[in-house]
Amino acid sequence: MSCLRTTFLRATRTTLLSATFALAALTLTACGGPSESKAKDTAVELMTAMYENDIPVLMEHLPIPEGRTLKPHEEEAVKTKIGQMSSVMQLASTERGGIDKFEAIDYRERKNGEVVVKLRTYFGDGTTNDSDVELIWDEAKGKYTFTK
Numbered sequence: 001m002s003c004l005r006t007t008f009l010r011a012t013r014t015t016l017l018s019a020t021f022a023l024a025a026l027t028l029t030a031c032g033g034p035s036e037s038k039a040k041d042t043a044v045e046l047m048t049a050m051y052e053n054d055i056p057v058l059m060e061h062l063p064i065p066e067g068r069t070l071k072p073h074e075e076e077a078v079k080t081k082i083g084q085m086s087s088v089m090q091l092a093s094t095e096r097g098g099i100d101k102f103e104a105i106d107y108r109e110r111k112n113g114e115v116v117v118k119l120r121t122y123f124g125d126g127t128t129n130d131s132d133v134e135l136i137w138d139e140a141k142g143k144y145t146f147t148k
Contacts, residue, residue, distance in 0.1 A: 034115075034137035034144065040104035042144040043117035043133035047102050051093055053086040055079050063147065066140040097124025105130070113137065114147050 042061070049057040059079065064070065070078065093099050099121060106118035114136045121129045135144040 033139075033142075036107045036115075039115045039117050039135055039144055040107060042135060043104055043119055044102045046133060046146070047119055047121070047131075048099075050086050051089050051099055053083060053090060055082055055086070058082050058086075060141075061143070061145045063136065063138065063145045093121075093123060096127055100124055115144075 046058065046061055048054075059075075059082070062078070101122050103120045103122070104117050105120045106116075108116045108118075110116065114134055117133045117135065119131055119133055121131065123129070134147040136147045137143075138145045
């Protein structure tokens, strides 16, 4: 009886240890660098932010070189321009019944490290629109940013 119990405990311990290592490996992989799923998630996040006029989210994904900061008047000008583009998109979506959802339908890598995520926007009136979101991995920020 004691031998059976010892074998069961070893098997249980081995299984738990294996599961723990697998979970740790998955977590480290998920937190790492660029990936297709991160690019797709970022593209959906940015398009959502654009239609919702979420300027802080859009600003944090601007491709500002490391060590460079926008001067106050530059930052205000960029925020104004983003706000104007967002307002146009909001108006267009309202005319089409609002946004139902976004779906990343394609992913392409370019030679220069940029990626292009094709998003399909589903509107409330049943129509769709496809658009490309161009991104590049910003190592310093640890996330994708707009290419331009």
